[in-house]
Amino acid sequence: xxxxxxxxxxxxxxxxxxxxxxxxxxxxxxxxxxxxxxxxxxxxxxxxxxxxxxxxxxxxxxxxxxxxxxxxxxxxxxxxxxxxxxxxxxxxxxxxxxxxxxxxxxxxxxxxxxxxxxxxxxxxxxxxxxxxxxxxxxxxxxxxxxxxxxxxxxxxxxxxxxxxxxxxxxxxxxxxxxxxxxxxxxxxxxxxxxxxxxxxxxxxxxxxxxxxxxxxxxxxxxxxxxxxxxxxxxxxxxxxxxxxxxxxxxxxxxxxxxxxxxxxxxxxxxxxxxxxxxxxxxxxxxxxxxxxxxxxxxxxxxxxxxxxxxxxxxxxxxxxx
Amino acid sequence: xxxxxxxxxxxxxxxxxxxxxxxxxxxxxxxxxxxxxxxxxxxxxxxxxxxxxxxxxxxxxxxxxxxxxxxxxxxxxxxxxxxxxxxxxxxxxxxxxxxxxxxxxxxxxxxxxxxxxxxxxxxxxxxxxxxxxxxxxxxxxxxxxxxxxxxxxxxxxxxxxxxxxxxxxxxxxxxxxxxxxxxxxxxxxxxxxxxxxxxxxxxxxxxxxxxxxxxxxxxxxxxxxxxxxxxxxxxxxxxxxxxxxxxxxxxxxxxxxxxxxxxxxxxxxxxxxxxxxxxxxxxxxxx
Ligand SMILES: [Zn+2]
Numbered sequence: 001x002x003x004x005x006x007x008x009x010x011x012x013x014x015x016x017x018x019x020x021x022x023x024x025x026x027x028x029x030x031x032x033x034x035x036x037x038x039x040x041x042x043x044x045x046x047x048x049x050x051x052x053x054x055x056x057x058x059x060x061x062x063x064x065x066x067x068x069x070x071x072x073x074x075x076x077x078x079x080x081x082x083x084x085x086x087x088x089x090x091x092x093x094x095x096x097x098x099x100x101x102x103x104x105x106x107x108x109x110x111x112x113x114x115x116x117x118x119x120x121x122x123x124x125x126x127x128x129x130x131x132x133x134x135x136x137x138x139x140x141x142x143x144x145x146x147x148x149x150x151x152x153x154x155x156x157x158x159x160x161x162x163x164x165x166x167x168x169x170x171x172x173x174x175x176x177x178x179x180x181x182x183x184x185x186x187x188x189x190x191x192x193x194x195x196x197x198x199x200x201x202x203x204x205x206x207x208x209x210x211x212x213x214x215x216x217x218x219x220x221x222x223x224x225x226x227x228x229x230x231x232x233x234x235x236x237x238x239x240x241x242x243x244x245x246x247x248x249x250x251x252x253x254x255x256x257x258x259x260x261x262x263x264x265x266x267x268x269x270x271x272x273x274x275x276x277x278x279x280x281x282x283x284x285x286x287x288x289x290x291x292x293x294x295x296x297x298x299x300x301x302x303x304x305x306x307x308x309x310x311x312x313x314x315x316x317x318x319x320x321x
Numbered sequence: 322x323x324x325x326x327x328x329x330x331x332x333x334x335x336x337x338x339x340x341x342x343x344x345x346x347x348x349x350x351x352x353x354x355x356x357x358x359x360x361x362x363x364x365x366x367x368x369x370x371x372x373x374x375x376x377x378x379x380x381x382x383x384x385x386x387x388x389x390x391x392x393x394x395x396x397x398x399x400x401x402x403x404x405x406x407x408x409x410x411x412x413x414x415x416x417x418x419x420x421x422x423x424x425x426x427x428x429x430x431x432x433x434x435x436x437x438x439x440x441x442x443x444x445x446x447x448x449x450x451x452x453x454x455x456x457x458x459x460x461x462x463x464x465x466x467x468x469x470x471x472x473x474x475x476x477x478x479x480x481x482x483x484x485x486x487x488x489x490x491x492x493x494x495x496x497x498x499x500x501x502x503x504x505x506x507x508x509x510x511x512x513x514x515x516x517x518x519x520x521x522x523x524x525x526x527x528x529x530x531x532x533x534x535x536x537x538x539x540x541x542x543x544x545x546x547x548x549x550x551x552x553x554x555x556x557x558x559x560x561x562x563x564x565x566x567x568x569x570x571x572x573x574x575x576x577x578x579x580x581x582x583x584x585x586x587x588x589x590x591x592x593x594x595x596x597x598x599x600x601x602x603x604x605x606x607x608x
Contacts, residue, residue, distance in 0.1 A: 163527075165546065165551050166556065167552070170552065173573070173574075174546035176531040178528075179496075179530070180531070182501075183503060183532055187501075187504045202484075203493070203523075203528075224484050225486055233486065250405065310501045313494065316495075317454075317456075317459050317491055317494070318402055319400060319402055321400070
């Protein structure tokens with residue numbers, strides 16, 4: 001699942017390597033190479049922009065899953081202050097696939113809850129790649145209710161391949177945990193803003209996604225099923241790039257697709273070369289969006305907020321009559 | 322001792338058996354028991370030998386659950402479209418409609434249940450595996466709306482492999498949509514009961530199936546978030562016996578009762594009467 005290098009980024013790596021070598025050479029021989037480097041760096045920005053402008057849906061999936069992207073933990077550091085983590089569902093155990101706690105956004109207290117898949121293998125395993133057990137969703141709900149109690153808004157970050165499928169998860173009611181979150185989020189009397197920062201995988205993503213504003217980062221994806229799962233079920237081939245591309249295209253999972261389908265409210269732009277190319281700039285865009293949206297939502301009375309949130313989800317769907 | 326007498330009973334001559342036309346016989350998928358079809362049908366399509374609950378159509382459930390002559394089918398004109406231009410979806414819809422009818426994967430109805438007015442949604446596995454797309458979500462949404470307006474309880478019989486892939490994220494969002502409707506019912510104290518039949522998995526299981534004021538399940542039904550095949554793949558080992566059956570969920574505290582199909586109507590009515598402050602259908606009974 002970890003993506004060390006992405007094939008389509010090879011020209012970017014190559015140019016980055018050239019620039020590094022030139023800088024190294026200049027350092028060793030005390031040469032001034034500013035004039036040589038400037039055009040190369042300009043070219044690098046152009047190359048990143050070009051490549052990222054024409055990503056295929058499957059390439060977007062790769063970008064969304066990249067372990068170099070900013071993760072929930074990064075946004076907590078970059079967009080918020082005064083974070084204090086809260087653990088456990090008070091029923092069974094702590095689930096590190098979802099993290100959350102109090103933090104400040106622009107000085108004001110908020111409750112931040114997000115899938116956290118971990119940057120390296122050790123963290124991936126500890127956090128189960130962001131695939132939560134029922135405990136994770138129940139912890140998330142506990143924190144949301146806590147936020148509601150103190151009239152504090154909820155900010156969620158979505159970044160998961162899906163909810164965990166396993167014996168313990170089934171025994172402890174994975175379905176019930178997800179369903180309960182959908183139900184309670186649709187009536188939580190405090191503003192909720194959800195942002196898909198990487199992969200928004202199915203019910204496990206939606207369990208943090210019933211919100212007044214739903215955002216997607218430019219290169220994130222949001223889908224009812226993984227492209228591999230879809231291709232395997234429909235075309236008996238979940239592995240070949242052709243079939244995965246076919247599924248990624250057919251499922252309409254990119255941010256512009258979801259905006260067109262009226263499932264999300266806003267796309268947060270990423271810097272040239274994707275969020276992983278520049279964490280700070282990405283986080284600044286996210287922060288700006290959250291502050292602005294929260295300012296709008298804070299003006300609404302709780303009952304009106306809930307009514308509008310419900311109406312928004314009740315409108316989703318397309319059929320003939 | 323029944324088994325002893327049975328042993329001694331002479332076998333029916335083969336010749337005589339063959340005189341009954343072949344299509345009158347039914348064979349149980351679970352135990353292989355063969356009996357005349359009429360016996361299966363009279364037993365609610367439950368095997369008279371092993372109690373295996375055979376899959377039945379949405380209209381059959383309406384017949385079992387609603388009082389004679391009270392059923393009114395609703396929302397007949399909603400049809401699935403192909404919002405994503407998904408490969409082969411229009412052809413699949415056409416085939417499903419030819420095989421299973423115009424109602425998509427959910428039959429919406431209103432009627433009386435032991436003289437109590439109810440709104441009833443029944444999923445139809447015969448239509449694309451009972452998959453939930455925009456039409457299923459919208460039909461349950463409208464049934465919920467009707468329940469809100471008339472203060473009538475809502476019952477949904479679930480039978481589904483999950484969300485309808487061909488409608489992508491729109492089908493995922495139906496989970497949120499139906500859950501929002503159920504939250505409205507809950508706030509107005511209108512009872513909602515979910516009945517889980519074989520199978521109830523995926524997006525249906527992770528939304529309205531698990532949100533009932535009471536949750537009932539048919540014996541032996543497979544119920545779970547991930548299908549057994551997916552879990553087997555993830556684990557790389559066989560699953561324990563009875564894993565994800567209705568009985569397993571009862572043991573793990575996820576459903577209120579496992580109910581034989583023959584008792585379903587009365588159990589539902591009994592629950593609804595308790596929850597809506599109505600007297601018992603049969604009056605006071607001495608223990
Ligand atoms: Zn049988």
